[in-house]
Amino acid sequence: MSDLVTTVLHLPEFGPGLHELTSHVEEWCHHQSMTTGLLTLFLPHTSASLLIQENADPDVLLDLQSCFARLAPQASHYHHAQEGPDDMPAHIRAALTQTHLSIPLLEGELALGTWQGIYLFEHREHAHQRKLHLHLAGV
Amino acid sequence: MSDLVTTVLHLPEFGPGLHELTSHVEEWCHHQSMTTGLLTLFLPHTSASLLIQENADPDVLLDLQSCFARLAPQASHYHHAQEGPDDMPAHIRAALTQTHLSIPLLEGELALGTWQGIYLFEHREHAHQRKLHLHLAGV
Amino acid sequence: MSDLVTTVLHLPEFGPGLHELTSHVEEWCHHQSMTTGLLTLFLPHTSASLLIQENADPDVLLDLQSCFARLAPQASHYHHAQEGPDDMPAHIRAALTQTHLSIPLLEGELALGTWQGIYLFEHREHAHQRKLHLHLAGV
Numbered sequence: 001m002s003d004l005v006t007t008v009l010h011l012p013e014f015g016p017g018l019h020e021l022t023s024h025v026e027e028w029c030h031h032q033s034m035t036t037g038l039l040t041l042f043l044p045h046t047s048a049s050l051l052i053q054e055n056a057d058p059d060v061l062l063d064l065q066s067c068f069a070r071l072a073p074q075a076s077h078y079h080h081a082q083e084g085p086d087d088m089p090a091h092i093r094a095a096l097t098q099t100h101l102s103i104p105l106l107e108g109e110l111a112l113g114t115w116q117g118i119y120l121f122e123h124r125e126h127a128h129q130r131k132l133h134l135h136l137a138g139v
Numbered sequence: 140m141s142d143l144v145t146t147v148l149h150l151p152e153f154g155p156g157l158h159e160l161t162s163h164v165e166e167w168c169h170h171q172s173m174t175t176g177l178l179t180l181f182l183p184h185t186s187a188s189l190l191i192q193e194n195a196d197p198d199v200l201l202d203l204q205s206c207f208a209r210l211a212p213q214a215s216h217y218h219h220a221q222e223g224p225d226d227m228p229a230h231i232r233a234a235l236t237q238t239h240l241s242i243p244l245l246e247g248e249l250a251l252g253t254w255q256g257i258y259l260f261e262h263r264e265h266a267h268q269r270k271l272h273l274h275l276a277g278v
Numbered sequence: 279m280s281d282l283v284t285t286v287l288h289l290p291e292f293g294p295g296l297h298e299l300t301s302h303v304e305e306w307c308h309h310q311s312m313t314t315g316l317l318t319l320f321l322p323h324t325s326a327s328l329l330i331q332e333n334a335d336p337d338v339l340l341d342l343q344s345c346f347a348r349l350a351p352q353a354s355h356y357h358h359a360q361e362g363p364d365d366m367p368a369h370i371r372a373a374l375t376q377t378h379l380s381i382p383l384l385e386g387e388l389a390l391g392t393w394q395g396i397y398l399f400e401h402r403e404h405a406h407q408r409k410l411h412l413h414l415a416g417v
Contacts, residue, residue, distance in 0.1 A: 044252030079198035113322030183391030
């Protein structure tokens with residue numbers, strides 16, 4: 001007899017790079033009084049993405065940002081250019097990471113490892129305010 | 140008291156590149172008369188993949204295709220070559236994207252953003268007919 | 279009236295590269311006596327990841343490993359270096375692949391394609407023992 005709750009988080013305006021969402025997401029989960037289930041996060045955007053990454057050393061986040069800038073550089077050879085030189089690289093970086101994440105809920109807590117955090121990865125150069133859908137099904 | 144439905148879509152034969160599936164998937168969801176839930180798409184193939192991407196400018200799809208051709212080029216250094224020079228790059232491009240996607244269903248509609256479409260990314264050079272599993276759990 | 283079961287698999291110690299988990303995961307699913315549902319695998323680690331890939335030719339696994347070593351090389355330009363030269367590349371390779379996978383269960387069997395296997399991709403140079411969460415919801 002499982003239950004199902006959903007919400008939309010309106011995230012703060014974030015500039016380019018990785019921004020941790022773990023405590024926002026955990027706080028919402030704690031209010032749903034479920035003990036076991038599956039949380040799914042879904043980002044309705046194509047130039048930002050989701051990532052679970054190391055939450056200990058902030059240098060990891062900088063290195064990730066540099067690496068994705070190298071894998072999907074701003075360059076002059078893209079056909080899609082009318083939304084600015086940072087838009088096509090943003091779509092590629094989103095394609096290489098995640099639009100959705102699913103994380104089990106166990107004994108009322110997300111099954112994240114000790115060093116795992118949930119991040120929004122903003123790929124545009126200017127700050128954007130993003131929405132995030134949360135879907136939790138369980139008991 | 141959640142419900143659960145599944146189906147298999149037999150997709151049209153698609154050549155290399157990104158092919159939008161959004162309307163096929165939405166149409167099936169509309170027939171399930173659920174209002175809230177989670178749709179999961181699962182592709183039982185290893186040389187094609189799934190991607191949520193921008194649905195507005197077709198140039199985005201071409202640029203994505205070029206970018207993945209650059210990240211995982213056809214090259215002579217692969218050990219796995221007996222299925223043709225396009226097979227190993229296809230596996231790598233699939234590894235860099237998605238075999239499954241999960242999208243919340245809210246008020247009977249998928250929570251896709253305005254600019255988001257669901258795509259099959261065919262990585263082989265010759266056209267293939269692919270199957271797609273749909274799993275919808277909700278109320 | 280769906281049911282929900284979870285477990286934690288304690289995987290064997292694995293060295294760098296791709297290690298197939300399909301039979302471990304299938305065996306657990308078979309013991310849950312469900313016929314239809316959704317299995318979600320979640321890896322609570324940030325320097326290993328999950329991948330569904332070709333299970334036929336072992337060369338595919340070697341080529342994948344080489345390719346990710348090329349996309350995210352050990353290099354001297356990372357800021358995050360105190361956990362060893364293989365740690366930052368491990369985080370990047372994890373970001374480019376998956377921390378979670380969802381696979382439908384149909385007639386008691388995972389909907390994996392004929393050539394699909396479930397793999398743990400260990401990105402560190404030394405062998406590690408990893409945990410894997412399994413979450414199965416269905417009927």
